[in-house]
Amino acid sequence: MNDNIIKAAICAILCCTVIACEKDVKPEQINPDALRVLTISEVKDFNAGTLTAKVTIPAVVMSKSEVLGTTMFTIQDGYESRDGILINHKSTHSYQAGDNILIDIDGCQLSKDDSFCTITIPNDKSVTKSNSTTAPYGAIIIDNTKLQSGNFQSMYVGLSGYEVIEEQISESVGKTLKFINKDSDTIRVITPSTASFAGEIVPELSGTIKGIALYQDGEYVIVPQNISDFAQLTEKRFRVQGDNQAILVWSGGPSLDSFVSEASTNEVEGAVSLDADGTQPANCFVIDKPGIYSFYAKNPLGEYPAGIPEETQIYIHVQEVGGNTVVGYVDPASKKILWTWHIWTSTVSLEDMSLTRNTTATDNNQTVTRSIVMLDRLLGAVNTTPGTAGPHGLYYQWGRKDPIIGVGIIGQFSSTEDESETEIGGAATASSSINKTYVEDWYFDDGDEETKTHQGASAYPTRYISNNDNAPSVEDITWAAVANPCPYGYHIPNSDESKAIWGVNASLNYGGMELVYHADGTTEGMDTETHLGFVLKGLDVWFPNNGNRARKAGRMLNLGRQHHYWCDYLNASGASGYAARIRDNQINPGAAINRGNACSIRCVKDYKEE
Known part of the structure; x- marks a missing residue:
């Protein structure tokens, strides 16, 4: 059976291959009398073809046959190099996760098609199973960049900070699922429909997803081995980082960022909640110390104003206290402000005042x-x-x-x-900094049908409405x-x-x-x-x-x-x-x-x- 047929057989079963080998070593360079044991990493350094070295690989079986099938399994060794490889047994095997085995590589086929490695075993005599078992190695926590590098192929790994995409919440795990992190990186998580846990519902929370790293259709995927590989998805769902919809509307300082330097709808780690995690919503928040803060984009009734997705949070960076800033949420399509919040950065806490x-x-x-x-x-x-x-x-x-701007005198x-000003924005009005991309300088007019609602008026926070009938x-x-x-x-x-x-x-x-x-x-x-x-x-x-x-x-x-x-x-x-x-x-x-x-x-x- 040539290499292409081997590759086709493997892909037909799991569509997976193995990691790239970086250098070639001829089997005859290995002295079989001097070297009796090799690591998986060392075997991958051999040239592709039939292996003739009289050496063995000690390893632990990491996969379950109900997931990878009865002719395929992965092994992983415990050496400092910590490596794994996919084994094509060709015939039905009985090896289970945790089995200690020795593979005699003499006569085995090392495939390097497309620079990926696979060991194909010619017969049962190539594998010796120990009477003892070992608890499979714990998952190595990596990120998606390391996963896609191929350096962890066929190893048991975990990726933290992921959650199933919203469209697949409440679906069963026995299919191809897409998981995403806050930076919008996605990975595929594949469980065969024949697995005993395939009917379990995928957790909707975020956390760490675990499984064997295998290769399919040009990218590395995660193949869970049991339902416990989903068990660490226990944290609240997050908002995927994307286009920022939060803005600084106006500030009472010499620049727009005098007090609040930044507002964002993208999560910022370590932010202090201003609203007790959404249970104390308000239109105004008092902050008496610089730092990073967050609040849910709700009105005081605990509702998300129309157009603001549920669970949206706004993160603000307060760099100085002693002034006022208004922040807003902008509709991504119309670029209209949907709601605003007053950030009162005071030198005194709410309790002390x-x-x-x-x-x-x-x-x-x-x-x-x-x-x-x-x-x-x-x-x-x-x-x-x-x-x-x-x-x-x-x-x-x-x-x-x-809020309407205060006074400077x-x-x-x-x-x-003989007043000191004839309209808002005159000589008595305090100086302020305006985000003119979204709002105008302080001005007045009669308002209109839109300003008759609280949300409609919120779209024009620098607009003074002179006609009470349109307030x-x-x-x-x-x-x-x-x-x-x-x-x-x-x-x-x-x-x-x-x-x-x-x-x-x-x-x-x-x-x-x-x-x-x-x-x-x-x-x-x-x-x-x-x-x-x-x-x-x-x-x-x-x-x-x-x-x-x-x-x-x-x-x-x-x-x-x-x-x-x-x-x-x-x-x-x-x-x-x-x-x-x-x-x-x-x-x-x-x-x-x-x-x-x-x-x-x-x-x-x-x-x-x-």
């Missing part, structure tokens, strides 16, 4: 005791220093989740007719949970919570009540000249006169003169949202302000009954 506020209000002929946990700063504030723009935070149109001209909150009565801009576990204050912050039951004039003071804590009243803000008696919190953005064009109003933050409810007509408004001599925990305006937000902690 939370404080308990206990008040007893006695005004307006009522005595009411209230207790809340509130943030000591406005959402997005970069510091709490009086007389600076840092405490002003970001601004939000009522009912909308996307702390006061305006005294006349409301995403047009159908909302209270601030929708899906658009909650606060971190997980916090929300926009309701009426009672707003009253608790100020320690009042309703609007009142605070003059002479020893309630409101300058930053020094001793000069009574609101400071509208120097630091432009105030503190409350007994509360170590700076309230900046942050003003608000006007509905029509988003220009700043009342900056340096009034303090505002939104509450979560509308008035009866739905035209106005309620906001805390503190101005010279008056505290109003719930003043009606047109909901198209943009005010700051002071988050309060969710209340949970013990």
